[in-house]
Amino acid sequence: MMLSGCDIATDLKICLANYDELEHGKAIIALMEEYALHPFGGGEPLADRCRSELVPTLRAFPGAFSILAYRGERAVGLVNCFSGFSTFLCKPLINIHDVIVSESARGLGVCTAMLDFLAKEAKAKGCCKLTLEVLQKNYTAQAAYRKTGFKPYALDEEFGQAEFWQRYL
Numbered sequence: 001m002m003l004s005g006c007d008i009a010t011d012l013k014i015c016l017a018n019y020d021e022l023e024h025g026k027a028i029i030a031l032m033e034e035y036a037l038h039p040f041g042g043g044e045p046l047a048d049r050c051r052s053e054l055v056p057t058l059r060a061f062p063g064a065f066s067i068l069a070y071r072g073e074r075a076v077g078l079v080n081c082f083s084g085f086s087t088f089l090c091k092p093l094i095n096i097h098d099v100i101v102s103e104s105a106r107g108l109g110v111c112t113a114m115l116d117f118l119a120k121e122a123k124a125k126g127c128c129k130l131t132l133e134v135l136q137k138n139y140t141a142q143a144a145y146r147k148t149g150f151k152p153y154a155l156d157e158e159f160g161q162a163e164f165w166q167r168y169l
Contacts, residue, residue: 011071013071014069014114016121020059024068027068028055028068032100063084064080064082065083076104077101077105077111078100080098089129093129093130096130115130115145
């Protein structure tokens with residue numbers, strides 16, 4: 001699924017990352033590193049293998065795409081996404097895997113601008129929804145997501161909210 005061009009909101013430029021463009025690749029790695037070092041990102045630096053292979057692997061992975069936000073020449077935000085499919089709605093969806101706003105740009109509307117860009121493009125492509133996971137105690141991120149229309153997922157309130165589980169292989 002290809003998304004189009006760029007949007008300019010205030011002094012922000014939001015665009016689809018081009019994995020073949022060296023500067024975009026550097027921005028993706030720098031923002032991922034900043035996120036990885038934060039406690040909500042695990043508090044550890046990216047592995048050398050991830051630093052060298054992430055962008056080429058994203059380029060080759062079907063349905064992967066990233067959105068970058070710039071203030072001037074500096075990348076200040078990143079959203080990594082993967083195309084998916086809703087079996088209940090029989091339509092494509094987009095799963096947001098990472099949302100990163102550089103600490104220096106927090107509170108400036110970067111997250112809102114990136115997620116609004118993504119929602120507009122996803123709707124134009126016939127997607128039925130955007131999905132994401134958020135840590136239970138990451139209240140700042142939860143507030144930002146709620147501001148753009150996200151809410152916890154519950155098919156039926158009687159059965160509770162969905163939980164994100166994992167199994168390492």
